[in-house]
Ligand SMILES: Nc1ncnc2c1ncn2[C@@H]1O[C@H](COP(=O)(O)OP(=O)(O)OP(=O)(O)O)[C@@H](O)[C@H]1O
């Protein structure tokens with residue numbers, strides 16, 4: 054992890070003197086939203102639901118092997134922004150996205166790009182565990198099967214096992230792979246959903262409040278898992294728990310009413326917020 | 341002064357009782373501002389008084405109206421001079437009584453008037469008058485008495501709400517038992533008649549025999565009326581027509597449901613769903629003559645043009661049209677269960693990079709399958725019970741065949757033909773209809789129970 058000193062160095066570089074002076078009410082994001090070698094990079098993203106604008110000119114990068122957390126009061130557009138990153142918003146009637154979002158330099162909203170394979174590269178874990186009403190095995194094998202990732206049953210078995218292992222669920226379910234995934238506990242179901250996502254080897258994993266339906270123990274297990282997954286993936290996670298953001302993420306972005314207010318090293322944001330709204334939020338004055 | 345005016349009067353008494361009960365409760369509490377001290381709201385005190393005024397009086401009115409005719413008739417008959425009844429059969433006495441009644445109400449009489457009859461008619465009329473007045477008097481007394489009784493023990497602490505709720509509950513129970521008992525009654529009567537049939541014809545012959553010609557010889561020497569009751573051709577005919585219907589309805593209904601719930605835009609859905617459901621609203625008799633007059637000749641023509649032998653009334657025609665009739669059942673039930681699959685399932689699948697058709701085939705349909713199967717079973721039970729279309733388009737010949745171009749007959753058609761026209765109600769021929777009805781009922785009942793169990797299980801899964 055970066056040191057605090059480095060972090061401050063980097064952010065002040067991107068800030069103007071007037072912003073530092075405090076009392077900032079501009080839409081411009083405080084802090085450096087860019088990273089050196091971005092996996093995904095968004096520029097001036099606007100999202101409308103019909104005539105209602107839910108995201109206003111957000112620019113944000115996601116680096117390789119980092120966990121980026123997104124926080125903000127309810128309704129500020131965190132989920133909306135997250136869903137832009139794998140074009141899940143396409144499935145919502147009347148939702149319109151402008152600006153540019155690039156994955157490894159390629160515009161994912163390009164007309165020639167098919168959102169279906171994109172979603173295999175940018176996986177998503179939802180707030181409420183949503184295993185398919187199939188066996189545990191079939192839940193994990195679902196993605197590999199539709200994308201033809203394996204050539205035979207042995208390979209598929211191996212892929213299912215390794216995905217479940219990475220999700221930390223293998224030991225608990227190895228003897229009952231043929232039982233329905235819906236019969237697992239909530240925490241196990243969420244890890245099953247993570248395993249299902251990992252099984253298609255995405256490059257980026259998006260998580261929308263993955264622990265909000267889980268008890269503290271299951272949450273701790275999933276958080277540990279997220280930390281391990283960072284070695285191989287880029288992760289963007291939406292959370293309502295400031296502690297969780299502080300525990301799992303390296304960078305944090307604070308959203309407010311569709312604006313990205315402040316972004317920076319997690320340590321900085323929580324110990325030394327620079328925007329008034331951020332400070333109010335993390336000190337619990339609203340939200 | 342008929343029962344209706346009396347009922348109106350009763351309602352008026354009930355309204356008065358409601359008001360008085362309310363008033364009394366409020367004043368008992370010490371004014372409208374202190375109604376908090378009442379155990380129940382004034383409304384319930386009012387209802388309590390109204391129910392007391394209404395229910396006993398209504399019961400009395402019902403009983404009186406039900407029995408008054410019988411009692412008066414009995415009285416009149418008893419008072420007839422005994423010699424006028426001498427040597428008359430029971431039926432004759434009935435006619436005589438009828439005459440008396442008609443005379444009393446001023447209708448046309450069939451026999452010649454004798455003084456005895458005239459006197460009896462006069463007495464009949466007098467008794468009726470008396471009965472009617474007594475009825476009024478009694479019913480109103482009971483109503484007012486009930487109201488008085490209720491008002492007399494209206495006091496702030498009375499648990500009027502609990503009592504009213506208990507009475508209402510009892511009324512509900514009575515009405516639902518009426519529904520249940522009626523079903524049970526029908527079932528039992530069909531059962532007993534069937535047992536009588538199985539006394540005459542062995543169940544073995546009925547369920548396994550392959551020849552059906554339910555003509556019973558009226559004279560010993562009559563030819564061609566031996567009476568054979570092997571119902572297998574009817575069962576196979578029913579199955580054949582139903583199978584053809586399901587072959588039409590299941591694919592079309594299911595595809596329509598999937599299209600409507602997954603692909604169609606909101607506008608298309610708002611238009612197409614009601615239009616499909618209109619199919620369910622067409623009277624079956626219209627489907628019937630459509631099948632008999634349009635589809636059957638068409639199939640026959642097509643068949644003969646390619647050199648096939650097609651009966652003018654074919655299982656195919658009936659089955660096709662019945663299938664069209666059943667499409668909305670399958671489609672709207674499937675549509676419901678497909679919509680009940682949570683959006684999160686779809687999201688989960690899309691987020692793994694599945695296309696829409698993969699999502700439908702591999703997630704949505706399997707998840708909805710139990711419900712869809714339940715819906716299909718309900719449709720099957722509808723198909724085998726369907727009557728009008730097959731009566732008009734499938735024919736009467738009890739052929740044991742699997743050829744859809746042949747004419748077949750079904751259980752329902754045979755029930756209709758056995759019972760239309762003048763019938764002797766205890767011949768094996770008529771009783772056979774009950775046995776067929778029982779079989780049909782058992783089959784549809786089983787299907788419905790199985791289907792509903794499946795559907796319910798499925799619902800629980802996502803609740
Ligand atoms: N499908 C939709 N149609 C119309 N408006 C929507 C839709 N989804 C979200 N919105 C609106 O967009 C705004 C942002 O919603 P979003 O779900 O992204 O908020 P959020 O930050 O994720 O909130 P929460 O923390 O409660 O999940 C809200 O004002 C919401 O009402």
Ligand SMILES: [Mg+2]
Pocket residue numbers: 131132133261
């Ligand atoms: Mg959200």
